[in-house]
Amino acid sequence: MQEKANSTILEVVQLTKVFCDFWRRPKVRAVDGLNLSVRRGEIFGLLGPNGSGKSTTIKLLLGLLHPTEGSIRLMEGRPGDVAVHRRIGYLPEVSHLYRYLTPRETLLFYGRLFDLSARERRARTDQLLEMTGLTAAADRAVGEFSKGMARRLGLAQALLNAPELLILDEPTSGLDPMGCRQVKEMLRALADQGTTILLTSHLLADVEHICDRVVIMYNGKPRAAGNLRDLLATPDRMTLDLPVLDAATTRRLLQTIRETCDCEAELSRPSMNLEEFFVRVVREATNGASAAPEAATPRMAAFLEK
């Protein structure tokens, strides 16, 4: 079991992609000698500024683009294998939905591509629509959707087959802070159940809370890689977390610390970040001040629970 948990689900060696123009002349080197390995059950972040080759890498992993050089091993198979794609969920950078279908029709259609039985298709569709908060809009044409709504439907579509590996290209782009928070909570919950998640983002605040490991790309090349906690740790500092004390006690405490360890100690009051504040305000507004903050978090679709 432990061995399985630590095994690699995705291995990329010296991956290179050069885009050519119509006459086959090289134009852009979008990915350049990328090495990656993603372990089962972790959340892996592919970070980098605009145009650094994140989306290109993901399309290579899915067999949508053909690599110029290098190799990819994905779940004991190769990108583009039908058997491999049965176990993958993919959310593209922009949701790319059929404009004239409704969300329900969209999900039922993708369900048919996975060969789910009619009953299973309907059940999963209903659960996912509820989970992504689209039940009320289930019968409107997707073409009229706002960016965030399309994003939610894109996410629902990626989860339809309860994938082992979920590949998300900027999952939180276009979502409101509540949506962002919900997605992050959902991803964490999925990872805890054993789903492997590979995501890209340049919204670092989003990634920071959920990723286990990251690679930072720039100009198609990996520049830093490793465990997020190790990368961000400042080895020569530590913080002490306390309830608010009165002024006299505080002064005495600081005094003691300075005397015993002969170093500078400082005290500050941590503040909430804007996202936490926003989420609290909205949740209070929807539930009444006394309700528990969890009340606004939608329930995970039953078929995704393991």
Next chain:
Amino acid sequence: MFRLRQAVALAGLTALEALRQPVCLLLILVSSTLTALLPFLILHRFGEDGKLVRDSAFALHAVFGVFVAGYAATTALSRELESGTALVVLSKPVSRDCFFLSKFVGVVGVVGVFSLCAGLTTLLAERVAERFVNRDGVAGFVTDGQTGALLIAVMVAACVVGAVVNYKRQRPFGSVTTTALLGGLLLCVVLASCFDRTGQWAPFATRLDWRLVPVSVLITLGLVVMSSLAMTLSTVVGMVPTLASCSAVFALGMMSDYLFGLHATESLWAGLLYSAVPNWQHFWVCDQLNAGGSITGGYMGLAALYALVYASALLCLGTVLFRQKDV
């Protein structure tokens, strides 16, 4: 079995998406309405009405058909590649071959719906057209105004049904109107074959010129070849170049006999081009009818074989190109 169900789902969606597009409906409606109006536009040509109406209706069928086929194929492939929906579908357990070929089947479905509308309208318009009748005390040129009015009414009614269903149920106007139009035309054909042109009851199947059906079918076969060409081009270039190339090949293929056929025996190049460019003349057999004959089953079979071979060759090329494509 699973592959088959996938293909059905993909082809169905392709057809549905195309039929829900306003452009497709516009092409279907304009060609049907023009065909329906032909008997009233072409008047008093000394009994030649039937022939003129028929020829013009088939020409409308072919020309609008080329646009329907080109448009449906490009929305099915170029547009999907540009808009990115193909990205999502190909990330599902769908092989590229299955995707490409299912899209083609969907496009053929759209062409089929268009051809059915065009064919039925042609059948009815020919019946409406003025003809000399000498029977039961009636002697003179008769235009079947009732069927004509019914035909126009069907066009209007289809739009009204589409609008009402869209208003009440929020269903897409395009596909509902097309379905209503098809249903209305079928009803019209049934009614028209129960009464003769003077409005008297007559045995079924004697009152319409059924020889027109094989001609429509042949044009449809030509359109299927056109669809396969448009699909294959779509794997390489975008929508506008595809449509332009299709129109060019259509024009070349119509003149193939004159441009290349005459020199095919003398020049190797002319011979090669003569066999490479699809010859639409094989699918254009109106003159046969005008000479009073009808289209034989044997000819139909040969034309179908020609279309099959041509479309298969193009689709094989398209499949190979699509496999190598960066989506």
